[in-house]
Amino acid sequence: MQKQHFLKLFLNEIEDGNAAIFAGAGLSIGAGFVDWKNLLAPLAEELGLDLSLEQDLVSVAQYFCNGTNRNRITQVLIDELGISASPTRNHEILAALPIDTYWTTNYDRLIEKALENERKVVDSKYNKDHLANTKRGRDVVLYKMHGDVENAHDTILTKDEYEKYPFTHAPFITALSGDLVSKTFLFLGFSFTDPNLDYILSRIRVNFKDNQRNHYCIFKRCSRNQFDSVEAFDNGKIKQELVAQDLKRFHINVIFVNNYHEIQEILETLYRQYKRKTVFISGSADVFGEWEQSEVEDALFKLGNAMVDKEFKVASGIGLGIGNALISGVIASAYNKQHLHLDDYLIMRPFPQSIEDPEDRKAIWKRYRTEIISKSGIALFFMGNKKQGGDLIDANGVIEEFEIAHEQGIFLIPIGCSGYASNKLWDRVMGDVEKYYPNTNKELLGKIKELGAQVDSPKQIISQVIDLLDLVIKE
Known part of the structure; x- marks a missing residue:
């Protein structure tokens, strides 16, 4: 999808009050936090695994938990994400826009900080009991579907926890399904490898078929320095295009950029046009x-x-x-x-x-x-x-x-x-x-x-x- 076309369509959704944001780990990397792979790197090393060869990172977390206990993983999460950090410019732009619904798989508190800096009252929900309560005078609802770093022992990290999610966190699935049906999402910093989101999107596609809202995501194109060989790079490019085509089944339209700075430029343009x-x-x-x-x-x-x-x-x-x-x-x-x-x-x-x-x-x-x-x-x-x-x-x-x-x-x-x-x-x-x-x-x-x-x-x-x-x- 062309950037200008996306900007026009998503700006209309913002002005109509229908826009929502789904933030993945990539949104927090600019603030100094690690991504999922780097979070698990020291644990994989103890297991003797080469993480660069592993695709199923949730299983790696489970392997480590099988050999030791969940507390070690919890401590790694606290050590890596419990540090104080400032929101990035991308967080600031999103917080300044009149968007009242945020979903994230991130455990950090950068979104909350950015919204609070804009003097917005944030109703943060990171366990199912929170869904039954409403913060008075709230401006924004933030759903942290995999938990919060301040309650690291309750976060979703291992394969076992992901498999139980439809039962332990069924109200989150219901809430996200409703928002995906009624709002237009922009996915940022998200790779679409999360099994919980895949489960939810599949249910919506089966139930609504082609009668679905359009959503958007921004992908950075593969670059040569991400791969060890030209052959691996060529394969990566093909796979990325295939993923983008497959996301159309869920009415998710991909906007490609060549570098991460372009994402900020797109958000800056969106904010400028809105203002x-x-x-x-x-x-x-x-x-x-x-x-x-x-x-x-x-x-x-x-x-x-x-x-x-x-x-x-x-x-x-x-x-x-x-x-x-x-x-x-x-x-x-x-x-x-x-x-x-x-x-x-x-x-x-x-x-x-x-x-x-x-x-x-x-x-x-x-x-x-x-x-x-x-x-x-x-x-x-x-x-x-x-x-x-x-x-x-x-x-x-x-x-x-x-x-x-x-x-x-x-x-x-x-x-x-x-x-x-x-x-x-x-x-x-x-x-x-x-x-x-x-x-x-x-x-x-x-x-x-x-x-x-x-x-x-x-x-x-x-x-x-x-x-x-x-x-x-x-x-």
Whole structure:
């Protein structure tokens, strides 16, 4: 499957609330943890086995347990995975996306840490008793179907434990079967050699036949340095293609990459495209320059309409003279849609006014701005003036929001023709294009440049902005 096709389809599932993640050991290797083979390596050495020649690693764990006892394997698990480690960038991206269902065969706690860093409440379930309880206010459910390192003695490691799984962990099989039927999964760091998952997928295929959801997984192509000979490499390539074809029986579509860094690039693109569907509007106006206030408000109302019609979500602190008209346009258009959820189209955060201490107000407002801007991928800047005493000055809040958005890597669109602070910000970005728009295509830059040209009516800006937003989304 082509990357762009996958990105479009899976992004739709994320926006519809249907996406889920299945994480395998490969997702944790970048944090310094070992994979299954390296975890068992010292045990295989004691058995006198060459692990590079073994394919059935679950049986290797069983062989060791047969000769000694389960406690030794448990201790190895604690020693290797009980160390403190930080989530990888891939963990961070996944945690930042609005995905509320995670499954993993991993024992470590990297997923929990990444989600908690995003201030999400995680309901972690790693034994069947947990399934009967619900954590209050949870944002995410994390199913650790093979257990957790903090309860290493109850993890699923040996062949005997895998064989008993359908009986000892039947509720997990039921729960995963339900999610695989109702949600679209992205499998990451997973090799599809797990017998429990194979059992579940087979049951779904038999019961639902071709009436199944599509799922996705990312595989790194075989490389020559993984094999001892050219013949083994050629065999590995053929087998990998055959595995990818076989996964289509379960409606799992494979996206191939040439190196592991490409996986991060795909996730970064997915996250960027998701965020760019949310547009932060910065602006304020005590005066409206050469335009009439009524025509500015009418233009902003229609811009709000158009953004919702294009399926953009609008975030705003409701700036003076600007916010109300724009928000009204968003709400009016959203209410005309069927199956309305206003939260799908609007993040509305009026600034708290009743903070008397100037220093406290400044600090709280900055944090407030940072939080709402962080939810966006594009920032529009319109006008930006206010009266201070008897003077008309550029709105320092608009400039601060520009700087925060730039620090966060958000795509900046100052509407220069609207004047005031926005005009100065347009001058700034046009004066240092490489700084503000690195690697941006010429067509998009040309559209931003056009926003500096004077227009007779603010209504002329609407189509310019919508065209520009469409280009940014596709970048």
